[in-house]
Amino acid sequence: MVPPSLLSERRGAAMSLTAAASGLVVFLLSVSVVQGQRGWGVSYTSTEICAVKGSTVEINCSFTYPSTLRGRVNTLEKTFWFTKKKDGEFVDLTTDSKYAGRVEDLCGNNICTLRIRNLTESDSDQYRFRIITNQDAYWGNPGTTLSVTDLQVEVSRSGSSTLLQCLSRCSPGQTSYIWFKNRQEVKEGTSSYADFRYESADSYSCALKGYEDFPSPSVYAPKLPSVSVSPSAEIEEGSSVTLTCSSDANPAANYTWYKEDEDSPRASGQIFNITDFRAEHSGSYSCGAQNKLGRSYSTFHLSVGTGSSTMMVNIIRTTLGVLMLVPVFLLSLWTRKKKALRSTTEAHEPEEIELDSIPEYENDSHTAAQREDTEEQEDMV
Structure with missing residues (x-):
């Protein structure tokens, strides 16, 4: 049996050993942290930056590294900014296609600036700086968090x-x-x-x-609305009419349609359709554009009339009618000309006289003349 005093001594020795061991562990951890940090460091000017879409931002830092390490000269080989890893390696932003033509890494006297132009919302990320020497590498936490906003x-x-x-x-x-x-x-x-x-x-x-x-x-409040009418402002009775209202406004405007002498709105929305347009639909209409900053109105008149489409149909019908009459007119002219030509020809032809129609006294005279000629010829013989 162990005397109580010896047991107490043993316990005290054990506790001392345990405390010593614990102190050694803490010391070793501290040494490890100190060794890992000794001479290395990255200091960021800002840990959070909020920038606007389309603008240019600059992220700044300063860095240090030990001149000697493990008894050897420690030489700086490369520094760069990164946000991610690829295939287990940190990606230099100057080689990342996402930032092509938009990023610059400017360093001098252990001070570095990352400049990013034409920011997009996808550029929001955590940016860190990495140091590489001939013996070791180091990167600084927590980096700078960039928020790009529209x-x-x-x-x-x-x-x-x-x-x-x-x-x-x-x-x-x-x-x-x-x-x-x-x-x-x-x-x-x-x-x-x-x-x-x-x-x-x-x-x-x-x-x-x-x-x-x-x-x-x-x-801003809505500007004066503009109204377009399709097919036209003068409408053929029975046709359909589409009215469209638009206004420059931010926030976007809401639209309401009114007719003169009516208290209640006719319709809401940017487009207003009237089917089977009648005479009672004629009159003055208003389009109202409104948002939380104000409202604006435009008034116009609609009436029943000869629409452009009907007018075109009438023009086509008239043209076809005229074209159909042209052949009839030409045929009539040709017929008249033929009749006139026939009349002229008949007037210049000699008349055929039948002998039977010659009067008897004309035959007698002709016979007497022939007889006298015969007698003259006989006397000469």
């Missing part, structure tokens, strides 16, 4: 006030917002909301601080 302004109304919100993928407080009224800067702040007293002639847009040249599309 700005939009959302509109809501409260009485005479208009509440606008600049929608983006930026985290709250990540950037400052700038507001423009009729293209003139009127407000700046970290809030994405703005409260304005709106008038129909006003337009508003927003931008991110540092990206003022890439504002959101402006929001």
Whole structure:
């Protein structure tokens, strides 16, 4: 049996050994971390950047690496930015087809800048910097997270006030917002909301601080609508008419159709069809375009008349009728000319006289003349 004192000593020795072992483990881990970090480092200027679609962004960092490693000279061979791996290797962004012609890696004095032009929303990612020497390699965490956003302004109304919100993928407080009224800067702040007293002639847009040249599309009330009528504004009775209304507006306009002296709308939507058009459909109509920022109207007149299609049919019918009469007219002329020619020919032909029709006294005279001639010839003999 082990005396209690010895047991206590053994326990104390065991605890000391355990503590020593634990301390050694911690020390070794610390040494490992220190060895892994000693002389190596990447410092990013920003860990989060929010940029606007179509713009150019610059991601910056500075780096260090040990001049000697494992008793040998440690020489820098390559540095590059990456977002992903391919076949187990980090992909240099300057060789990635996705960024072809849009990316530059600018380095000098251990300071590097990644410049990306013509940003797209698919460029949103985490960008890291990698160092490669003749002995080892290192890349810095956590990198810089880039969010590329396409700005939009959302509109809501409260009485005479208009509440606008600049929608983006930026985290709250990540950037400052700038507001423009009729293209003139009127407000700046970290809030994405703005409260304005709106008038129909006003337009508003927003931008991110540092990206003022890439504002959101402006929001504004509908402009004066234009109306097209098919087939024409003067309609043949019984035909169908299609009316189309369009207005430049942001947010997009909603459309309502009205007829004069009627309180209720005739229809809603951008296209209004009237089938079997009658005289009672004639009159003045209005197209109303409205959104949360205002409304605008255009008025026009429809009436029953000879539509263009009917007019064309009548023209064709008349033309065909004329063409059908031409042969009849020519035949009539030819017949008349033939009759006239026959009459002229008969007038110039000599008359045939029958001997039987000669009067008797004419025969007697002819006989007497012949007798006298005979007598003269006999006397001469």
